[in-house]
Amino acid sequence: MEPGAGAACARSGSSWKPSVYGPPRNMMKLKRFLLRYYPPGIMLEYEKGGELKTKSIDLLDLSPETDTEKLVAVIRETEPLITESRTAQLKQLICRLQEKLSQQDDGRFYLFKTLQAHILPLTNVAFNKSGSRFITGSYDRTCRIWDTISGEELQTLEGHKNVVYAVAFNNPYGDKVATGSFDKTCKLWCAETGKCFHTYRGHTAEIVCLAFNPQSTVMATGSMDTTAKLWNIETGMEMAMLEGHSSEVVTLSFNTDGNQLVTGSFDHTASLWDVVSGRRVHMLIGHTAEISSVQFNWDCSLIATGSIDKTCKVWDMRNMKCMATLGGHQAEVLDVCFNYTGQLIATASADGTARVYSAATGLCIARLEGHDGEISKICFNPKGSHILTASADKTARLWDVASGSCLQVLGGHTDEIFSCAFNYESDIIITGSKDNTCKIWRMQWRDDVEQYYL
Template structure:
């Protein structure tokens, strides 16, 4: 084995090793989830050298410099967000917003049957993706590449677009009801779609052909997520169950049974070991991805859990509820670390900043809020929308926020 080069991964912190083995170029990652600005870089380099043969003594200083860069990134102070611009994005309410990896562009879906591509820095519209015959509900960039966009519609189709030109590459046809969720595989070779027809489907990005139909749910599939390796996908359904599927064969590996209400969201953690699920039964559950066993049930909320997510390192879980509160839990101890109290309406969306130090929530009270993960205090109220906010996202750097509202607008915050 011969080490060729290093790549830095800021969020979650890690170093990617690219090496040659038997004539093939491969890569592996050294995850540094516990890295803090206080970590001794020399001690960490020695730890890495002991466990990773590719990191030889001659490479030690190079690795130390990479660790110092990661620590410098972590040491950057969180800034206060300022309202930059409101975009009258659509003539009907928005459904979702999503950034590309660089954060230089974002997309909005709408009930007006279009998806629009925007330049983040100026707020100017770059493309209108037209062609769907009903609501454009689910949208995504093929990050980290950012050269393709997928749109899922109530017209039962999914379309694949060129992000640079707005040209439609493929229309994926085969679902018998509305498409309500979608995702690109990490390698950007597949698109997964979930539908009200109780199935999920996998589509080939190059050919536009259906690769697999994931059949087994008895009600709508409303959430899905690839793991970071791309060999498994998890689906959540209104039938109260969650399924783990093998991507290569399309076969169901596990059915996760235990919730007593519809599933609201499902997500793998970064290292693919855990799955978190939120449900209308007011609980959140943590599952082992390999065995399909339930690890714990988080029962802090008094009403439906409407959204749930891991932070990028997979060490924290955030939940959002119709009871107007959010919670942050430890994925390791399952303890509730902080309660986020302050919204006057249900919280439909929650996400961590890439650094994991802040949580962003969107509510029917027409505001989004920024919270400190350590103290649980509200750092900032992002107001200005005139109707409920149901989508909010950070860019990859964590220094820009987009909020999408039922008032037909989205707002950019720097």
């Protein structure tokens, strides 16, 4: 089978299923295509029984070399919505994705703006989906919403009584912001007006991590009180208390379908939870020290866990077994992340280095060396070609994934950098620092989403 042909998988609702098992063609009507660049895929918006629904064809293995004709044939065999009359358009969209993947992104970033964002150190930063706005949390007890291009402060979210530590947009929608605080509460805000919709109460210690599910219906919070909680976005009510860890819950992540949550704890374990029932379905046991970071890959087949024991473990979701232990670091692993295909894992360590591993083999394929202090944050750009690291040495660095070489040092902060992020198009970077400022680094601006109406 040609590269990319095996990656055509249709997803509808909250569960994965080959669309060949769907209803007959005459019961569904395709309305339009939505093109998703990262990870590569085509969303199908269709009408069924008078309701408008969507599903996606994920093309995680797509490359510029993929045989488009063969890939279209595979999709046609398994997706009833793609009729013969739509074949030419499908091929056109796949070619557009291939063009996007083949684009060179070797431009250099320049310092676009420095914002005196807060009166106390920043904790975390995050973009909305398009990158038009970003948020900053701070020890000054506020979260602020910023316009990326103008640098204008759009909203100051006030009301917490202690450090605002965890912040997030409800991407891909971007109309809500969540803030988790050391005051033991989480708040949900309107991203446009700054109005507080809900204050989630119930934790008995600091909230240090939070996440929206991809459908923006549920929010999860993790706390130093050893529990995580699930909250209903619409009603503001607690849905479930996730009890079972014996120490602080410091990291969590939803899977792509939003029906499972993984939590990582200082008790050396990670736990997998069913979101609907709130029940723990499995414990991931094997680390010998505190868990620092957990993440699902895109297709929900793997979980990565980073630990203070200097390793990262990769867990196979089919059998809940550890399939690889990624070693080599000389100090604590502080952060881990997958690239969009789930084939690569990057780790950041207190030893001042980062590493890139093959998820399949567990082999280290690149060592990222050059920082003079611990690296607390690491992320791939959405395209998967570059890695961004934030360090206590007051710099962020941009790295080439394939070679492991440092492409650029982003300097200028006067204290350690706590947080960093790429926008969706990979042409803007935000860095947030203990020096109370955030910096906007810009390469260029491109269109974000293309829509194709039938």
